[in-house]
Amino acid sequence: MIMQISSGMGPVECRVAVGGIYRELEKEFPDIAMITSVRGEVEGAFSSIIFSSEQDVSELEGTMQWICKSSYRPGHKRKNWFVDVSIIPEAEEVDAEFMKEKIKIEKFHSGGPGGQNVNKVETGVRVTHLPTGITVSSTRERSQHANIQDALKKLTSILREMNKANKDKQKNNAWSRHTQIVRGNPVRIYEGENFKLR
Numbered sequence: 001m002i003m004q005i006s007s008g009m010g011p012v013e014c015r016v017a018v019g020g021i022y023r024e025l026e027k028e029f030p031d032i033a034m035i036t037s038v039r040g041e042v043e044g045a046f047s048s049i050i051f052s053s054e055q056d057v058s059e060l061e062g063t064m065q066w067i068c069k070s071s072y073r074p075g076h077k078r079k080n081w082f083v084d085v086s087i088i089p090e091a092e093e094v095d096a097e098f099m100k101e102k103i104k105i106e107k108f109h110s111g112g113p114g115g116q117n118v119n120k121v122e123t124g125v126r127v128t129h130l131p132t133g134i135t136v137s138s139t140r141e142r143s144q145h146a147n148i149q150d151a152l153k154k155l156t157s158i159l160r161e162m163n164k165a166n167k168d169k170q171k172n173n174a175w176s177r178h179t180q181i182v183r184g185n186p187v188r189i190y191e192g193e194n195f196k197l198r
Contacts, residue, residue: 001052001053001054001055001056001057001058001087002035002050002051002052002087002088002154002157003050003051003052003057003060003061003085003087003088004048004049004050004051004085004086004088004161005018005021005022005046005048005049005051005064005083005084005085006018006047006048006083006084006085006086007040007046007048007083008083008084010081010082010083011081012040012041012042012045012072013066013068013070013072013078014082014083015040015041015042015045015046015047016044016045016066016072016081017064017066017081017082017190018040018045018046018047018048018083019040019044019045019046019049020044020066020190020195021064021066021083021188021190021195022034022046022049022051023044023195024190024195024197025051025057025060029053029055029057031053031054031055032051032052032057033051033052033053033137034049034050034051035050035051035052035134035135035136035154035158036049036050036134036158037049042072050088052136052154054140058087059187060085060187060188061085061086061087061187062084062085062185062186062187063082063083063084063085063184063185063187064082064083064084064085064186064187064188064189064190065080065081065082065188065189065190066080066081066082066083066189066190066191066195067079067080067081067189067190067191067192067198068081068191068192068193071193082186085187088158088161089157102129102130102131103127103128103129103130103152103155104127104128104130105126105127105148106125106126106127106128107122107123107124107125107126107144108122108124108125108126109122109123109124122144123139123141123142123143123144123147124137124138124139124147125137125138125144125147125151126151127148127151127152127155129155129159132159132162134155134158134159136151136154136158137151138150138151138154
């Protein structure tokens with residue numbers, strides 16, 4: 001499953017919330033892997049993080065709220081910050097030949113469950129999209145071919161989402177993304193600088 005956490009057009013506090021919430025999700029779901037991100041202007045802040053998980057984490061989809069006084073703007077009264085968490089639909093099966101000139105495929109030993117096969121044979125794959133530098137890997141399946149398909153599906157989904165985002169930027173003004181974040185009825189609420197889940 002591929003998901004994105006986004007601050008939309010929110011202020012620096014929303015970008016700090018994206019980073020903090022992602023770090024908390026990593027503790028809760030150890031298999032989460034960051035695929036790509038857009039860093040914010042302060043340490044640990046991100047405008048957007050795209051990540052994958054082998055688990056069904058669809059209950060995370062929706063708006064998340066972070067309640068914390070701003071340390072970036074002392075005296076600012078607002079203390080509720082909102083970010084959006086969305087599922088990125090996975091692509092259908094992809095033909096590796098079609099993307100051959102734009103990708104680099106590396107093979108490695110997977111390790112973990114799956115018997116002797118995963119330890120002896122290079123079943124894990126890492127696929128890099130050369131034009132963007134985006135890298136995805138897969139060790140989910142027992143065969144190298146199936147892992148290549150899985151990694152290519154992830155990569156295609158991310159590229160499709162990037163193209164969609166680029167088109168959205170051209171069509172909409174700066175506030176359009178910001179207004180997409182629903183500020184009521186959050187699926188999760190985090191509090192304080194240590195992002196304690198309420």
